[in-house]
Amino acid sequence: MxxxxxxxxxxxxxxxxxxxxxxxxxxxxxxxxxxxxxxxxxxxxxxxxxxxxxxxxxxxxxxxxxxxxxxxxxxxxxxxxxxxxxxxxxxxxxxxxxxxxxxxxxxxxxxxxxxxxxxxxxxxxxxxxxxxxxxxxxxxxxxxxxxxxxxxxxxxxxxxxxxxxxxxxxxxxxxxxxxxxxxxxxxxxxxxxxxxxxxxxxxxxxxLETSALFLSKTKTALETLLFISKTNSKIEFESKIIKTHKMLCDLKINLLISKLFQKQQLRLEHHLTSEKPTLLAFDCYKIGYFCYLNSK
The missing domain is CATH 3.90.550.10 (Spore Coat Polysaccharide Biosynthesis Protein SpsA; Chain A)
Known part of the structure; x- marks a missing residue:
């Protein structure tokens, strides 16, 4: 059973x-x-x-x-x-x-x-x-x-x-x-x-892990997503992050987003581990980090 x-x-x-x-x-x-x-x-x-x-x-x-x-x-x-x-x-x-x-x-x-x-x-x-x-x-x-x-x-x-x-x-x-x-x-x-x-x-x-640990695991997960996107073409059409990254590439601003992320990363992390984290900032962090990974 x-x-x-x-x-x-x-x-x-x-x-x-x-x-x-x-x-x-x-x-x-x-x-x-x-x-x-x-x-x-x-x-x-x-x-x-x-x-x-x-x-x-x-x-x-x-x-x-x-x-x-x-x-x-x-x-x-x-x-x-x-x-x-x-x-x-x-x-x-x-x-x-x-x-x-x-x-x-x-x-x-x-x-x-x-x-x-x-x-x-x-x-x-x-x-x-x-x-x-x-x-x-x-x-x-x-x-x-x-x-x-x-x-x-x-x-x-x-x-x-x-x-x-x-x-x-x-x-x-x-x-x-x-x-x-x-x-x-x-x-x-x-x-x-x-x-x-x-x-x-x-x-x-x-x-519930700490916000700092959750951020760290999120970065690892995005590295995994990058790996999946390069080995499994089916995912490309389903992942919101990959589709957003593709749109930024089409607009030719993906490298700009990567640079902005690197400049603002510590500020974003401070906000996301604070007493008032927002999901908007979290989404920005994820797409920024994914752009950074793709630019390496």
């Missing part, structure tokens, strides 16, 4: 596994929960307790293999027909999270489902505001809005997919650095005309 797959990195996933385990038991379904730690730099001993729960396993890798490979590795170990991918720093909003997915499996002919993401309303510490604001505005999207643009508004942090389909279209293991591996995966589904059914079955995103 259901294989729940959880990649772990520097986080205590045991409370998540415990809740999912309870819900699966209550549903009376055949299930397994597979958690793999991708060589975390901050060991959390509680994750070892996962393996002592029935139908659960936990493995620690000795070497970090990256976000694409670990998801493919998890799928290769799965024994059931449906794969439910959950990020380790999430938690079901509702106690009927698993039963809700099972209901949709039984009622629909679709092979991919996305349940949505939400964030707590409680404002985090000032040094974590950028990630929280970004999540609230760009990820926590109502199901009615998600359905209008189903591929753009799907994230692999809470996705249910038929194993036979995933085996045909796994994650691209050429993407080894952080970022956009989920984007590439979703775009592959779009290119293959595989529908994604959006439902109301959200998880909380719990782990």
């Amino acid at each position: 259901l294989s729940i797959l959880i990649p772990i990195y520097n986080y205590n996933a045991y409370p998540l596994v415990l809740e999912l385990h309870k819900q699966c038991i209550d549903c009376g379904i055949d299930f397994e929960i597979i958690a793999i730690d991708d060589a975390s730099t901050q060991h959390n001993s509680e994750n070892n307790s996962v393996q002592f729960l029935t139908n659960c396993s936990f493995v620690e890798l000795l070497e970090n293999i990256g976000r694409s490979k670990i998801r493919n590795l998890l799928a290769s170990k799965a024994n059931y027909d449906w794969l439910l991918y959950l990020d380790c720093d999430t938690f079901p909003k509702n106690s009927d999270f698993i039963s809700n997915y099972i209901k949709h499996i039984n009622l629909s002919t679709k092979k991919v489902f996305f349940g949505g993401i939400v964030y707590t309303k409680e404002k985090p510490a000032n040094n974590q505001l950028l990630r929280w604001i970004f999540g609230q505005k760009r990820e926590a999207i109502a199901v009615s809005e998600r359905k209008k643009n189903p591929y753009k508004n799907t994230f692999v942090s809470n996705i249910l997919i038929k194993k036979t389909l995933f085996d045909i279209f796994p994650f691209d293991e050429k993407i080894t650095k952080y970022g956009y591996e989920d984007f590439a995966f979703i775009q592959t589904l779009k290119q293959e005309n595989i529908e994604i059914e959006h439902i109301e079955n959200p998880i909380f995103h719990l782990n």
Whole structure:
């Protein structure tokens, strides 16, 4: 019936596994929960307790293999027909999270489902505001809005997919650095005309990194996007950043934007790590950095 797959990195996933385990038991379904730690730099001993729960396993890798490979590795170990991918720093909003997915499996002919993401309303510490604001505005999207643009508004942090389909279209293991591996995966589904059914079955995103760390990861993700754009032509027509960069190139102002970014980078970073970061400034930062990467 259901294989729940959880990649772990520097986080205590045991409370998540415990809740999912309870819900699966209550549903009376055949299930397994597979958690793999991708060589975390901050060991959390509680994750070892996962393996002592029935139908659960936990493995620690000795070497970090990256976000694409670990998801493919998890799928290769799965024994059931449906794969439910959950990020380790999430938690079901509702106690009927698993039963809700099972209901949709039984009622629909679709092979991919996305349940949505939400964030707590409680404002985090000032040094974590950028990630929280970004999540609230760009990820926590109502199901009615998600359905209008189903591929753009799907994230692999809470996705249910038929194993036979995933085996045909796994994650691209050429993407080894952080970022956009989920984007590439979703775009592959779009290119293959595989529908994604959006439902109301959200998880909380719990782990809010500092604004400085989020900026650093964003830069790495944009470097990954540049790599994808040079190796996968399908992405060029779907990525907003790549399309914006192409427009700036057509206007012959991409090098100007790159130079402006270099001059204003520290000021932008100061603003984005402040108590009042704005998404407009964040968007400017991203396109500026991407122009800079392309000018090197």
